[in-house]
Amino acid sequence: MAVRREKAERLADEELMPLVSDRDPEAFEVLYDRHGGVAYSLAYRIVGDRAAAEEVTQEAFISVWRSGARFDATRGSVRSWLLSVVRNRAIDFLRSKAGRAPKLVFDDDSALEQRPAAERTEEEALRRETAGEVRGALGALPREQSQVIELAYFGGFSHSEIAEILGLPMGTVKGRMRLGLEKIRAELAEGLA
Amino acid sequence: VSDAGHTRWSEDLPAYVLGALEPTEAAAFERHLDGCRRCRAEVRWFEPAVATLPESVERREPPRSLRRSLMAEVRADAKGETPPPPARSRWFSRDILLRPAIGLAVLTLTVAAVAGYELGKGGGEGGASTEVMREHGVTVKMVREGNGGTLELANVRRMPPTKVLEAWVRRNGTMEPVPALFVPDRAGRASTMIADMAGVDAVMVTQEPQGGSEEPTSVPIVTMSIPR
Numbered sequence: 330m331a332v333r334r335e336k337a338e339r340l341a342d343e344e345l346m347p348l349v350s351d352r353d354p355e356a357f358e359v360l361y362d363r364h365g366g367v368a369y370s371l372a373y374r375i376v377g378d379r380a381a382a383e384e385v386t387q388e389a390f391i392s393v394w395r396s397g398a399r400f401d402a403t404r405g406s407v408r409s410w411l412l413s414v415v416r417n418r419a420i421d422f423l424r425s426k427a428g429r430a431p432k433l434v435f436d437d438d439s440a441l442e443q444r445p446a447a448e449r450t451e452e453e454a455l456r457r458e459t460a461g462e463v464r465g466a467l468g469a470l471p472r473e474q475s476q477v478i479e480l481a482y483f484g485g486f487s488h489s490e491i492a493e494i495l496g497l498p499m500g501t502v503k504g505r506m507r508l509g510l511e512k513i514r515a516e517l518a519e520g521l522a
Numbered sequence: 523v524s525d526a527g528h529t530r531w532s533e534d535l536p537a538y539v540l541g542a543l544e545p546t547e548a549a550a551f552e553r554h555l556d557g558c559r560r561c562r563a564e565v566r567w568f569e570p571a572v573a574t575l576p577e578s579v580e581r582r583e584p585p586r587s588l589r590r591s592l593m594a595e596v597r598a599d600a601k602g603e604t605p606p607p608p609a610r611s612r613w614f615s616r617d618i619l620l621r622p623a624i625g626l627a628v629l630t631l632t633v634a635a636v637a638g639y640e641l642g643k644g645g646g647e648g649g650a651s652t653e654v655m656r657e658h659g660v661t662v663k664m665v666r667e668g669n670g671g672t673l674e675l676a677n678v679r680r681m682p683p684t685k686v687l688e689a690w691v692r693r694n695g696t697m698e699p700v701p702a703l704f705v706p707d708r709a710g711r712a713s714t715m716i717a718d719m720a721g722v723d724a725v726m727v728t729q730e731p732q733g734g735s736e737e738p739t740s741v742p743i744v745t746m747s748i749p750r
C-alpha cells in the first residue's frame with residue numbers, strides 16, 4: 330500500500346527502499362527528489378550532453394524502480410548504490426557511442442568551486458560539506474593524480490587504456506591512482522576526525 | 523598470500539575500486555580478493571573515497587520534464603498500465619530492458635538485431651551447418667555439428683570490466699543458460715560452446731555481472747533463430 334508523501338519524506342533512504350521494492354510511487358518520488366539532482370549532474374559530467382544525461386538518469390532511476398530489491402544495505406548507502414547505477418549506465422552510454430570521447434574536464438576550477446543550490450536538510454548539508462571536502466581534495470591533488478582518477482571514474486577508461494592515452498608505463502598509472510585515492514581518503518578521514 | 527604475492531595484487535587494487543581493470547583482470551582480482559583479508563580490508567578503506575567522487579561534480583538542475591516523465595512512467599507501471607511485453611518472447615521484456623545491468627550499448631545492439639540480416643547459411647561435412655548474421659557490425663556465427671554447436675561473435679564492443687557474456691538457448695519455450703561464460707578479446711572476438719542443441723529454436727547472448735546470472739538481466743546483444 331502506498332504511503333503518503335509526507336510520511337515518506339520522514340523516512341531514511343534505507344527505510345524507503347523496501348517501499349520502493351513494493352512499488353510505492355510516493356516512496357520512489359521522495360528518493361528521486363533527494364538524489365535526482367546529483368544523479369543528473371553525474372550523468373551530465375560523464376556524457377557531457379543534456380539530452381543524453383536526461384536519458385541516462387531516467388533509465389537509471391527506472392532500473393532502480395524495477396530492481397529496488399537488489400539494494401544491499403550492508404554494502405553501502407542507497408545514495409552510493411544509486412550513483413553507481415547512474416555511473417555504470419553513463420559509461421555504458423559512452424561506450425555505445427563509437428568513436429565518441431568522454432567529456433573530460435581536468436582544469437575546470439569553477440566547476441570544482443561551484444556550490445550547490447540551497448540546502449534542504451541537515452543531512453544534505455553534511456553531505457554537501459563532505460562533497461566540498463572531496464572537491465577540495467580532488468582539486469588539491471597534483472594534476473597527474475587527479476587526471477588518472479578522472480579518466481578512470483568519469484571517462485570509463487581502463488588503466489591500460491589510460492597508460493596508452495597518456496603515454497605512460499602502466500606502473501606509473503597505477504601508482505598515481507593509488508597516491509590520489511590515498512590523499513582523498515586521508516582528507517575524508519581528517520574531516521571525520 | 524605471501525608479501526610478494528600480495529604486493530602484486532595490491533598494485534591493481536586502486537584500479538579495481540575505480541572500475542578501471544579489464545574484465546579478465548577484474549575477474550582474477552576478485553578471485554584473489556576472496557582469499558585475501560588484507561586486500562579486502564584495503565578495498566573497504568578505499569571505497570568511501572570512490573563513493574564520494576560523484577559528489578565532486580558540478581551541480582546541475584535536472585530539467586522538470588525529467589521528473590514528470592519519470593514519475594508518469596513509474597505511476598503507470600505501479601498501476602499495471604505498462605504494456606505487456608511482446609508475446610514473441612519474455613527475453614525481450616521491458617523488465618529486462620530496465621534492469622541495472624543493462625548497458626545502452628547493449629540496447630543499441632539489440633535494436634540493431636531487429637534490423638539484422640542473415641548473411642548466409644550452409645551445410646558442411648559430416649552434418650555440420652553454419653548460420654551467420656550481421657547486426658550493426660557485429661557478426662554472429664553459429665556452427666552446428668552433431669548435437670552441439672559453437673557460437674562465435676566478432677566485432678563485439680568493449681564491455682564494462684565487471685561484465686561477462688552469457689549465452690542462452692530457448693528450448694520448448696523455456697530459456698536455459700549456457701554454463702560457459704565468455705568475454706571478448708581485444709579484437710572483439712568471443713565464442714562459447716553449446717553442448718546440446720537438441721530442440722533449440724533460438725540462441726541469444728547478454729551481458730551479465732561477473733559469475734553470470736540465472737536469468738538474463740540485460741537486453742540481448744544478439745539473438746539468432748535456429749532453424750530446426
